[in-house]
Amino acid sequence: MTHPYTYIDPNARIAPNVKIDPFTVIHGDVQIGEGTWIGSNVTIMDGTRIGKNCRVFPGAVLGAIPQDLKFSGEKTTAEIGDNTTIREFVTINRGTEDRGRTRVGNNCLIMAYSHIAHDCLIGNNCIMSNSVQVAGHVTMGDWAVVGGVSAVHQFVNIGQHTFIAGGSLVSKDVPPYIKAVRNPLSYGGVNSVGLKRRGFPLQQINGILDVYRTIYNKGFNTTQALEFIEEELPATDERDEIVTFIRESGRGIIKRFIKGATEED
Template sequence: MKQPLAYVHPEAKIADNVVIEPFVTIDKNVVIEEGTRIGSNATIMEGTYIGKNCVVFPGAVIGAVPQDLKFRGEKTTVEIGDNTTIRECVTINRGTVAKGKTIIGSNCLLMAYVHVAHDCVIGNNCIIGNATQIAGEVIIDDFAILSGLVAVHQFVHIGSHVMISGGSLVRKDVPPFVKAGREPVSYIGVNSIGLRRREFGNEKIREIQDVYRYLYQKGMNNFNALEAIEAEMPASPERDDIILFVKNSKRGIMRGYFPE
């Protein structure tokens, strides 16, 4: 259903039961799948794909060119999965030649005034709090929660099932299953509440806590901690996810918390 006061480019591909409210602008080379609703004054720009049953609130701008001076007009995209909600005045920029696309997964919630820069990859079931600002080429894995007013440095990797405290400045990689906060952003424990909500049992949570004791509480550097974890703890998907995350970290993982 398209309101007569909305503009939809004739080359846009809009499913029959998409709701488009007044004063929406939809550019060419846009695809919007069935069941999605686009709120008034939203702007959906060239190269945007929006999946099924999404809700885009008023004032959002999706698919604008990157805020990157190296961008030269190359054909790039924004891809948004199914059942994702994008609240008021969110901005999502499309990719650059670096990766070609910005990706937001399915079942995500991006609260008001969030910014997602070029070439970011946000997984499924993520919650991004109000006014959080995510720089270019950031990766956020599934089930991560970033509270309001978080600022994420470019190229940072945030692991799955992470909880980041409001107002945090995230300059280093945040490994999976943890809570992060304070300044500079630091390890403040395993995200046990979030893990229980996702049906992780107590034994599995204790295993994850044991892994992080090696990394953050035994006074070892990361290399020695990883060697000890591999030698002394049995393999499991969670243990191995943490090991691979730390080994592959390009910016280095966040520090432990050392009270003064």
């Protein structure tokens, strides 16, 4: 199922039922799982690992070396899970010695012209709309959705089940289960619509709301809010996940929107 105008290095490990369209180039240290389709004019470079039943649309470049001046040729990978769709002209760079890999999970949709830089770890069921630009060392939890033409700063952590509005500049960590909106990027409430679609019961969503009301609406600073949450709110997996995420945040979390605020405030 390989077109004669396609070049495949003889050392590449490709499942027998993979379909590869013309004018695509596949380098030697590449693995592609069964049922995957690779469109025309795709370049798949050394270190790329693609799972089963993926779709890679024309013009994508996967596994190119990092755009990082510290990279010194170490052997690293760019890994794409099963059932993931990579649309036109997406670029995904492989890792550096820091994490050793760039990873996009299962069942993701990475839309056209998006870029995922070195050492990013993208969870399962994530969606990046057109032209999302993700800098190096970003971590994104499962079911995160990032709107089009957004830019994510290096080393940012994005929690699971988040929704980030299109055109956002993401320079702070985005805690799980919330909507991030406005400019500067701010807390916009719990992502209740997304949670309902994924089967979260109302009681569970209300518990998440109680946590974020404490963090953003009661006038506490972050330390006071976390202490109050642990002392006064019922222990749940979601509560503990949010508290741990905020405590471990290296860049600090996004704030509540304040009219007239700037990114430096």
